[in-house]
Amino acid sequence: MSDATVVIGRAGPEDAGELLTVQRAAYVTEAQLYGDPFLPPLVESLDQLGKALAGDAVVLKAMLDGRLVGAVRAQFSDHTCLIGRLVVVPDMQSRGIGADLMRALEREVVGRADACVLFTGHLSEPTLRLYRRLGYAETHRERIAAHLTLVHMRKPLVPAGTP
Numbered sequence: 727m728s729d730a731t732v733v734i735g736r737a738g739p740e741d742a743g744e745l746l747t748v749q750r751a752a753y754v755t756e757a758q759l760y761g762d763p764f765l766p767p768l769v770e771s772l773d774q775l776g777k778a779l780a781g782d783a784v785v786l787k788a789m790l791d792g793r794l795v796g797a798v799r800a801q802f803s804d805h806t807c808l809i810g811r812l813v814v815v816p817d818m819q820s821r822g823i824g825a826d827l828m829r830a831l832e833r834e835v836v837g838r839a840d841a842c843v844l845f846t847g848h849l850s851e852p853t854l855r856l857y858r859r860l861g862y863a864e865t866h867r868e869r870i871a872a873h874l875t876l877v878h879m880r881k882p883l884v885p886a887g888t889p
Contacts, residue, residue, distance in 0.1 A: 730791045732823055734830045737787040737797060742776045744794045745787065749775075752813035759849050760873050767811055786831055788814070788823050798827040800835055800842075807831075807839035807883070812853075820852070828860050836883045848875040 737745060753767040778799065779785055788796035796814040800807045809831065814823045832842060846853045848867065854877060862879035869875045 732795065732826060733789045734786055734826060735789070737779060737785040739776055739779045741785075741787060741794065742772055742779055745779075745785070745797050746770070746772055746775050748794055748797060748815050749811060749813045751815055752819075755816070756847065756850065760847060762871075762873060767813070784831065784834055786827055786834065788827055790818070796823045796827050798824075798831050800831055802835075802839060805838075805840040807835045807842040809842050809844040812844075824856055825860060828856075832881075832883060839883055841880055841882045843878065843880045845876040845878045848877050 749767050749770070753765055757763045757765055757768055782802070784800040786798050787794055794815075795818045796812075798812045799810050801810070802808065809828075812824055812827060814821075814827075835842070842862075843865075844857065844862065845868075846857070857879050860881070862881045865878045865880050867875050867877055
């Protein structure tokens with residue numbers, strides 16, 4: 727890897743194809759872990775992703791040497807930020823890119839949201855560890871299939887400069 731820095735910025739409709747490729751690559755291991763090739767991130771269409779990018783969602787991308795290496799999405803419900811689709815390309819995982827994307831997203835939405843919420847699968851231990859390190863606490867679990875229980879987590883957001 728070069729000494730280049732990962733740059734995080736807003737993604738737009740022009741990034742849809744590359745984002746979808748990264749998303750699918752990142753979720754293959756989740757599909758294998760749960761024995762389910764039909765996880766929503768794997769069956770999302772280019773059109774669906776394009777609509778999300780053109781709508782009011784906040785989508786951040788991580789770029790390294792001109793390559794899209796990660797992304798995260800957020801939508802809003804009242805004063806709550808709903809985080810989804812945190813993805814990092816497989817060859818760049820465990821290098822802090824996911825944590826950087828999450829911190830950047832939190833900075834982006836503070837003031838617009840009082841808290842962030844998200845969920846991940848119960849077997850996704852590295853992801854659960856990441857979210858806990860970032861200050862997310864489990865609120866509840868939801869069994870949605872024999873092979874999958876969703877772990878719901880929440881983190882209050884505190885505006886910069888607030889004690």
